[in-house]
Amino acid sequence: MTQAGDITEDRLLGGRLIVRQPREGFRIAIDTVFLAAAVPVRAGEKVLDLGCGVGGAALCLLAREPEAQVTGLDLQRALVTLAGENAKANGFEGRFSAMVGDVRSAPPRIGPGGFDHVLANPPYLEQGKATASPKELRRVADMEGEARLADWLQAAITFARDGGSVTFIQRADRLQGLLAGLEGTCGDLVVFPLWAGPGKPARRVLVQAVKQSRKPMTLASGLLLHAEGGGYTAEAEAVLREAAALRLRPA
Template structure:
């Protein structure tokens, strides 16, 4: 990480394969978007929508990992849309990654329903009215639900993906019941992939992937152990976070 310049820092993801400028204050991307990007079964010429893209971390990691795909990032905060666009240019990915301003409750017309092969999202993880939100406005908008609750996020994702396409969320493990409830009857082949902080510790995050208009039963995957006993990332986590490997859900 470099020192802030103009209120921003310059960070590196995927072992330096992605350079990410982001506000020094406010919400900052860490490993969640890298793990989210690694979970998408995208192939060449697929189209992907990243909902709540922020400064573009997941979108850029996915585009770097799978050359030849097209990624669109949707973001509600205009200043983050601008930074995300600058990040696309900084990584020379502006030809395949585009960022647009918009609200999932009133999406821009250019986003056609059923228009994407895959949809990914890292929604705000604090349910409205259940926690004290940060004072910083940008961080508050990123971590706390506003007018769009988890139900709205799931239904928008399903509306934007093509039939049999995938939707993938990374979220808090204690909100998995809400995710599964909203997916029930609308998607199948659901995979719950826990992200274990270390052996013997409960998962705090989960990846949940589903396919629209599929009836295959839900499956619980072994998941990924992130840290070894010494606190360092496990070799498996390093392969994803540093080397750009995909996750097999």
């Protein structure tokens, strides 16, 4: 990723954000935008983005709430470097900082209970149950490494304060693992499907929980991404282009 041709410069949120990212490997997609939109952040709150990559989710969150303070953590040093450059390019240099680290052994700066909100978009493919890409950058982005989904969930719970939220986006077929990892230490869970289109199944789900809450789980109606004909619905467009918040729970 040292050559100019290996990096692309892209736009998010209707052109509001400039993002430089590798041409290969993890590429920011709508999942990143919806994850950021789902975090119920308020001015002055601290947010941790586990597996932040080049900072896509963090930047989308700050575009909606510029007075938040976001810390990112990622294993790949090259991506952390790009995240810092992206923060500066979008005027969030003082609000977003990223560091190199593993979700299983984070740097001391990331302390237990230190964040109001934790968000994560872990690799979607489970080891032993999918074929890994022969390309290293794509494999690292898509396939779980030594850190499994349970490790990501435990890290999120550890770093969130009591009463703080943890928010994940994941493949719908891994919902059982998400719920199992949150059971016991979190409550007020909400499962929010992202429906692919009318009459089509949800391939992705957002799951949010509150640490140490005892409230029961809610299965939300979710969001319809595509209307008849294939275009995005007005609700999806508002999130993707206008930086609108995605409210998982009723007001």
